Amino acid sequence: MNAVLVISGRDNVATALEPLDAGRTIRVAAASLTVVDAVPRGHKVALRAIGAGEAVVKYGSPIGTATADIAPGAHVHTHNVASTRGRGDLRVGPQSDAQPDSQSDSARIAEPPDPA
Amino acid sequence: MTSTASFLGYRRPDARVGIRNHVLVVPTVICSAVVAERIAASIAPVGAALPHLAGCGQLGPDLALTHETLAAYCRHPNVGAVIVVALGCEQVVAQRLADEARRAGKDAHIVAIQSEGGTLRATAKGIDIARELAASVSRIDRSWCPASSLILSVKCGGSDYTSGLASNPAVGRVADRLVSLGGSVVLGEIAEIMGAEHLLADRASRPEAAAQLLRVVNRVEAEAIALGLDIRGTQPSPGNIRGGLTTIEEKSLGATHKAGERTRLEDVVGYAAPITRRGLTVMDTPGLDVESVTGMVGGGAQAVLFTTGLGTPTGNPIAPVIKITGNARTARSMADNIDVDVSGIMMEVESLDAAADRLLEELIGVCSGRPTAAERLGHREFAIHRRNPTI
Numbered sequence: 001m002n003a004v005l006v007i008s009g010r011d012n013v014a015t016a017l018e019p020l021d022a023g024r025t026i027r028v029a030a031a032s033l034t035v036v037d038a039v040p041r042g043h044k045v046a047l048r049a050i051g052a053g054e055a056v057v058k059y060g061s062p063i064g065t066a067t068a069d070i071a072p073g074a075h076v077h078t079h080n081v082a083s084t085r086g087r088g089d090l091r092v093g094p095q096s097d098a099q100p101d102s103q104s105d106s107a108r109i110a111e112p113p114d115p116a
Numbered sequence: 117m118t119s120t121a122s123f124l125g126y127r128r129p130d131a132r133v134g135i136r137n138h139v140l141v142v143p144t145v146i147c148s149a150v151v152a153e154r155i156a157a158s159i160a161p162v163g164a165a166l167p168h169l170a171g172c173g174q175l176g177p178d179l180a181l182t183h184e185t186l187a188a189y190c191r192h193p194n195v196g197a198v199i200v201v202a203l204g205c206e207q208v209v210a211q212r213l214a215d216e217a218r219r220a221g222k223d224a225h226i227v228a229i230q231s232e233g234g235t236l237r238a239t240a241k242g243i244d245i246a247r248e249l250a251a252s253v254s255r256i257d258r259s260w261c262p263a264s265s266l267i268l269s270v271k272c273g274g275s276d277y278t279s280g281l282a283s284n285p286a287v288g289r290v291a292d293r294l295v296s297l298g299g300s301v302v303l304g305e306i307a308e309i310m311g312a313e314h315l316l317a318d319r320a321s322r323p324e325a326a327a328q329l330l331r332v333v334n335r336v337e338a339e340a341i342a343l344g345l346d347i348r349g350t351q352p353s354p355g356n357i358r359g360g361l362t363t364i365e366e367k368s369l370g371a372t373h374k375a376g377e378r379t380r381l382e383d384v385v386g387y388a389a390p391i392t393r394r395g396l397t398v399m400d401t402p403g404l405d406v407e408s409v410t411g412m413v414g415g416g417a418q419a420v421l422f423t424t425g426l427g428t429p430t431g432n433p434i435a436p437v438i439k440i441t442g443n444a445r446t447a448r449s450m451a452d453n454i455d456v457d458v459s460g461i462m463m464e465v466e467s468l469d470a471a472a473d474r475l476l477e478e479l480i481g482v483c484s485g486r487p488t489a490a491e492r493l494g495h496r497e498f499a500i501h502r503r504n505p506t507i
Contacts, residue, residue, distance in 0.1 A: 001463060001464050005281065007281070015277055015281065015360070016360075017462065040360065041277075041360075042276055042277030042278070042359055042360030043277070043360040044360065044362065056362075058366055058369065059280070059366075059369040059370070061311070061312070061314075061315070061365070061369055062311075062365060063311070063362065063363050063365040063366035063369065064362060064363040064365055064366070076362070077357075077360070077362050078357060078362055081362050081363060082363070083311075083347070083362075083363035083364050083365060084365070085310050085311055085337060085347065085363075085364050085365060086307070086310060086336075086337050086340040086341060086346075086347030086351065086364060088340055088341040088342065088343050088344045088345045088346060088347070089344065089345060089346035
């Protein structure tokens with residue numbers, strides 16, 4: 001059993017199938033990769049350098065954007081990747097011609113009641 | 117394939133096929149839920165109650181959703197007969213629910229707490245009716261039915277890294293095979309399609325289905341954004357993140373594997389709305405497991421294939437929910453909740469096709485009457501989706 005799984009040839013991350021210690025060198029396809037952070041089982045490790053702002057790719061599709069420069073062999077998770085979807089905290093999102101319907105309007109959080 | 121192409125089901129008067137034969141006890145409103153549960157318990161395990169929190173204090177779309185969901189269960193093919201338990205002053209109309217069951221050819225009765233004169237009299241009357249109905253539905257025999265009469269719900273909950281790599285792709289192969297046999301598959305949880313919608317839209321059989329899918333995904337995303345909150349508070353869940361899933365896009369890409377790889381997207385329908393097309397239908401449900409399964413069963417799904425990495429126990433009152441895990445530790449630690457262990461895929465000792473063969477065999481066995489772990493343990497969770505506050 002391989003230590004990591006690469007799902008698509010387009011991916012720049014692999015999934016650890018067992019816990020990986022920092023400093024360990026693993027085989028990925030024909031190449032070798034030295035793990036630079038401890039990576040828990042099921043978490044992702046960078047296969048190559050991913051610059052801040054670049055897409056992190058798994059399953060051949062983008063899963064988010066790097067929020068910092070990520071070195072090859074580094075642990076890739078919520079500390080250095082951010083989702084681009086559904087981010088009301090940023091008030092950004094993909095272009096959408098769909099307006100929230102009247103039902104969702106009523107789902108908006110109401111003003112808090114007047115304490116008086 | 118011939119050995120798995122048919123199962124022993126219940127042919128209903130409306131030509132639909134059931135895989136269970138429950139006497140459904142439906143409270144119209146939260147106020148009659150306890151009486152309904154006591155009536156159903158008197159004929160366990162044939163009796164199935166639908167305790168819910170709604171039925172009054174609701175306006176417009178929410179009232180319609182409650183009515184439509186309860187009506188969908190009243191005509192569901194896994195139900196042999198129906199008792200509607202009313203209070204008497206609520207919004208949901210007991211007569212409409214009973215009529216819905218009768219239109220599907222089922223025996224249906226109404227017990228109303230106010231007109232019977234209280235909890236004890238209503239419960240006693242309901243138990244008398246329930247015993248008669250349990251006896252009459254027991255005389256309905258199973259007969260061979262084709263796999264094409266199945267609508268399969270596919271669902272994941274408590275996902276971890278094994279879900280997208282093992283259990284969801286294995287379920288996807290079952291979905292592809294069932295559709296190639298002429299059956300139907302329903303996928304819910306719009307928030308968990310976010311990030312993978314392009315892959316499903318590319319598989320649409322007609323442009324309208326692709327446009328509908330993108331519209332509903334965009335609406336859910338716009339709703340999340342309109343709240344001014346970060347969807348990461350719930351998607352992925354804290355457990356998903358501990359399990360190695362970083363973003364909703366990653367979770368969605370793994371989750372949509374459940375819908376197969378070849379199967380064309382045929383239709384997009386509203387919550388608990390009838391699934392009418394063969395092939396893959398996407399239903400507009402929230403990501404919360406029980407609300408989602410409640411809606412897909414309402415749409416007509418007779419069985420649910422439910423993958424879980426971290427382990428989750430939930431079932432449904434009338435449809436068997438088959439639990440599948442790709443995580444070997446979960447298969448051991450939650451053995452009483454897991455029906456099928458496909459962790460051999462992760463350890464490279466079982467192929468996806470071999471796991472799909474076992475899953476299809478399990479599905480057909482369950483359709484013929486084999487109880488699932490959730491059924492054996494009495495997991496019958498039910499929750500109707502609601503969008504607006506109670507008035």
